[in-house]
Amino acid sequence: MFSAPSTSRFRSRLDGRRALVALLVYLPLLAYAALSVFPFLTMVSAAFKDDSEVTSNVGLIPHNPTLQAVKVTWTSLDLLVYVRNSIAITVISLLAILLIFPLAAYAFALLRFPCRRVLFGLFVALLFVPAITVLLPIVLLNDKLGLLGTRWGVIFPLVNGASPVALVLLRRYFESIPRELHEAARLDGCSEFKVFTTIYFPLARPALVAVAVLNFVGIWNEYVLSSVTLSDPEKFTLPLGLQQLLSTSVVQWNVVMAGALFVVLPVVAVFLVLQRYFVAGLSGSIK
Amino acid sequence: MGSRHAMTAGARARRRRESVTGLAMVAPAVLLFVVFGVYTLGYAGVLSFYRWNGISPDWTWVGLGNFRTLFFDDPILAPLVRGAVKNTLIVAVALPVLTIAISLPLAVMLNSITRFRALLRTIYFLPYVTSGIAVFYAWRFLFEPDGGINRILQAAGMGSLSQPEGFLGNPDTALPALIAVLVWSNVPLGVLIYLTGLQTLDESVVEASRIDGAGPLRRLTAITWPLLRPVTALLVILQIREAFQGFQIFLLMTEGGPLNSTNTMALQTYRLAFGLGGSPDLGYASTIGWTLCIIAALLAAITFRSLRSRV
Numbered sequence: 001m002f003s004a005p006s007t008s009r010f011r012s013r014l015d016g017r018r019a020l021v022a023l024l025v026y027l028p029l030l031a032y033a034a035l036s037v038f039p040f041l042t043m044v045s046a047a048f049k050d051d052s053e054v055t056s057n058v059g060l061i062p063h064n065p066t067l068q069a070v071k072v073t074w075t076s077l078d079l080l081v082y083v084r085n086s087i088a089i090t091v092i093s094l095l096a097i098l099l100i101f102p103l104a105a106y107a108f109a110l111l112r113f114p115c116r117r118v119l120f121g122l123f124v125a126l127l128f129v130p131a132i133t134v135l136l137p138i139v140l141l142n143d144k145l146g147l148l149g150t151r152w153g154v155i156f157p158l159v160n161g162a163s164p165v166a167l168v169l170l171r172r173y174f175e176s177i178p179r180e181l182h183e184a185a186r187l188d189g190c191s192e193f194k195v196f197t198t199i200y201f202p203l204a205r206p207a208l209v210a211v212a213v214l215n216f217v218g219i220w221n222e223y224v225l226s227s228v229t230l231s232d233p234e235k236f237t238l239p240l241g242l243q244q245l246l247s248t249s250v251v252q253w254n255v256v257m258a259g260a261l262f263v264v265l266p267v268v269a270v271f272l273v274l275q276r277y278f279v280a281g282l283s284g285s286i287k
Numbered sequence: 288m289g290s291r292h293a294m295t296a297g298a299r300a301r302r303r304r305e306s307v308t309g310l311a312m313v314a315p316a317v318l319l320f321v322v323f324g325v326y327t328l329g330y331a332g333v334l335s336f337y338r339w340n341g342i343s344p345d346w347t348w349v350g351l352g353n354f355r356t357l358f359f360d361d362p363i364l365a366p367l368v369r370g371a372v373k374n375t376l377i378v379a380v381a382l383p384v385l386t387i388a389i390s391l392p393l394a395v396m397l398n399s400i401t402r403f404r405a406l407l408r409t410i411y412f413l414p415y416v417t418s419g420i421a422v423f424y425a426w427r428f429l430f431e432p433d434g435g436i437n438r439i440l441q442a443a444g445m446g447s448l449s450q451p452e453g454f455l456g457n458p459d460t461a462l463p464a465l466i467a468v469l470v471w472s473n474v475p476l477g478v479l480i481y482l483t484g485l486q487t488l489d490e491s492v493v494e495a496s497r498i499d500g501a502g503p504l505r506r507l508t509a510i511t512w513p514l515l516r517p518v519t520a521l522l523v524i525l526q527i528r529e530a531f532q533g534f535q536i537f538l539l540m541t542e543g544g545p546l547n548s549t550n551t552m553a554l555q556t557y558r559l560a561f562g563l564g565g566s567p568d569l570g571y572a573s574t575i576g577w578t579l580c581i582i583a584a585l586l587a588a589i590t591f592r593s594l595r596s597r598v
Contacts, residue, residue: 025396026403032393033410035471039425040413042435046428058438104316112302113309119317126324128587130532132553133576136560136569137327137334160323163316192308221419224535228561239420243539246424253428260421271416275409278416282476283483 043264046257054254069254073245076255079262081234082241089151089158089226089237090219094212096159097166101211102204105170106196110182120167127164131224139228153229158219165285166211172284173207174200210281213274220267238263328580335573340566353574368575370547371555378466378551379530383523385470390477390522391515395507397478398485408482415475423539426468430454455541458548465540465549473529477522484518485511524586531582552579 046054047069049062057063073079107113108120138157139148147153177200185195201208223239230236236244242259245251271278335353337346349356357368393411397404414422429435430453437449450457454464488511496510534553537543542563543550550558552575557563560572 025400029393029396029400029403029407032389032474033407036410036414036475039422039429040417042429043421043425055433058433058435100315100319104313107309107312111305111309111312113306113313116309119313122325123316123320125584125587126320128528128583129324129328130553130576130579130583132532132534132556133331133573133580134324134327135557136572136576137330138323140330141323141327156319157323160319163320167316192305192312196312217416221417221421223420224538224557242420242424246427253431256424257428260424263419263421264417267417268413271412272409275412279408279412279479283479 040264040268043257043260046254047261049254051252051254054252054257069252069258070261072252072255073258073262077241077245077259078233079241079259082236082238083262085151085235086220086237086239089154090216092151093155093158093162093219094215096155097162097215098208098212100159101163101166102170102201102208103196105167106174106192106200108167109171109174110179110200111192120171123167124164126161131161135224135228138225142229148229149231149235151235154222154226157225158222162211162215162218165214169207169211169281169284170204173204177203206277206280207284209274209277210284213270213278214281214285216270217267217278221263331573331576331580334570335577336570338568338570341569346570349570353570354578357571357574364571367547367550368552368555371550371552374462374548374550375531375552377462378469379527381466382469382473382530383526385466386473386477386526387519387522389470390474391481391512391519393474394478394481394485395511398482408478411478412475414472418472419535420539422472423468423536427455427540430464432456456545458546461541461545461549465536468540469529469533469536473526476525480518480522481515484515488514524589528583528586531579531586 041060045060045062048065048067049057050064050066050068053063054069108116134157142148142153147156181199182195185199186192190198221239222237223243226237226240227243230240233244242256242263245256245259334346336348336350338349338353339346357364358372359365397407397411431437432451432453434453436454440446440449450460454460492514493506493510496506501509532553534551534557537549537551537554538557541549543554543558556572556575556579558565559568559575561567
């Protein structure tokens with residue numbers, strides 16, 4: 001008799017509680033989302049402010065939006081040179097990484113050869129060697145090899161630095177492919193190299209993309225090694241160019257932020273498009 | 288009999304060919320590793336027992352003398368290095384604690400919702416993928432005397448907390464400010480690790496506790512948190528590793544200043560190696576670099592142990 005109204009009252013109370021819970025969950029989540037994008041919004045907003053507004057108005061919306069800072073960055077920085085250098089170092093490094101480590105990971109996963117386990121263990125141990133410990137010897141070695149000041153002086157150490165994560169991810173991927181495939185192809189008379197190039201390499205596409213995206217982000221943002229290796233501004237990458245903007249006597253933050261945008265935008269774009277692989281690769285490498 | 292013998296010989300030949308193929312396939316990676324990994328690490332190891340200014344052809348053997356000079360004896364360097372050790376330890380404690388305190392609740396909340404989950408996860412990830420010079424400069428701008436953080440504090444009626452010389456200009460606030468940025472760029476990793484951990488949790492255990500009448504908070508403290516302990520251990524190790532090894536943020540935001548209040552061991556190594564604020568001493572630099580490497584090796588050992596105990 002009174003069960004109907006009571007359930008409806010009960011339900012509305014439940015709805016109220018659920019709304020409160022939703023509010024308690026979404027409010028902090030949204031607040032943190034705001035904090036996550038806050039520096040980027042600052043970058044964008046400062047890049048479109050003029051020289052005086054960038055210090056006087058900290059609001060995110062510029063009162064007089066202008067392209068002046070972007071133009072100054074573009075002309076004063078030889079931006080095209082830096083973009084080209086950044087692309088060259090990133091692309092060559094990625095190609096080398098995607099050539100050398102799948103091959104090695106295939107051997108570690110499927111072939112038996114002497115020192116296999118010890119070698120793999122040493123590669124993984126490299127993950128725990130601090131970059132700063134080997135930074136100075138790398139510079140001295142580059143000097144000896146005549147690589148100091150050249151792109152290769154940056155590329156070789158970066159490619160080597162990519163080995164632990166790339167080998168772990170790719171070996172695990174190759175091991176997850178049924179072994180029968182390997183045996184069948186071998187029985188058909190394919191050489192190991194042919195099995196690798198025609199079957200395993202194409203099959204590993206998701207792992208290869210993950211390795212590529214993870215390393216793209218790291219190499220594109222790389223600053224320390226480039227800064228101690230490259231000295232000729234003609235060879236500078238984007239992060240080094242950006243650093244120059246801040247070492248001037250009077251820092252113009254709108255120009256610096258416009259430069260920062262040029263560094264960040266390609267990474268954000270690649271991440272948004274390939275985020276699935278990035279997240280899979282990252283969670284795969286820490287498991 | 289004869290055919291069997293031929294077969295084993297054939298198998299042996301095949302095995303030998305497999306070995307040669309395998310070694311040939313890993314050869315490029317190993318070559319790079321030997322030159323840029325093993326050689327450089329060994330070089331730094333040897334150099335840490337010598338003194339060398341980088342120019343003169345002679346290295347002076349001092350044995351463990353560098354270590355003593357740097358950490359105890361030298362009137363100028365020892366206090367600097369010890370300050371760097373202290374700051375490194377502060378970061379090594381604060382970074383994991385704060386990262387976990389923020390990323391665990393975020394991951395639990397994110398795991399409980401369906402709407403906007405993918406979008407929020409994408410947004411949370413931005414600080415991690417863009418971590419580098421551009422974002423560090425954006426934070427530097429925000430920490431300026433007339434930058435965004437001070438203005439926000441003033442607008443929120445907390446003007447007493449604002450820093451007239453900027454957050455990075457005051458020795459008392461510079462390190463906390465850098466730790467905040469470090470936490471900000473590491474929380475995404477924490478959220479990702481915890482989300483993965485939460486999704487592999489045994490649902491039946493959580494469900495059983497719900498049926499037994501455990502509230503959400505009790506479920507979190509009594510069930511989820513203990514089950515996530517291995518994940519937390521991994522996160523702690525990664526953060527400590529970051530605290531000991533990462534120095535880009537310190538180099539790009541403060542160069543260790545003001546008054547060395549943000550100097551860390553890795554940054555001190557860099558300063559000694561490349562003569563930032565003084566003449567370079569490559570022996571000294573290698574000594575601190577190797578001390579860091581030994582700490583890293585210990586952490587690696589702990590990592591493998593904690594990972595093994597997980598299985």
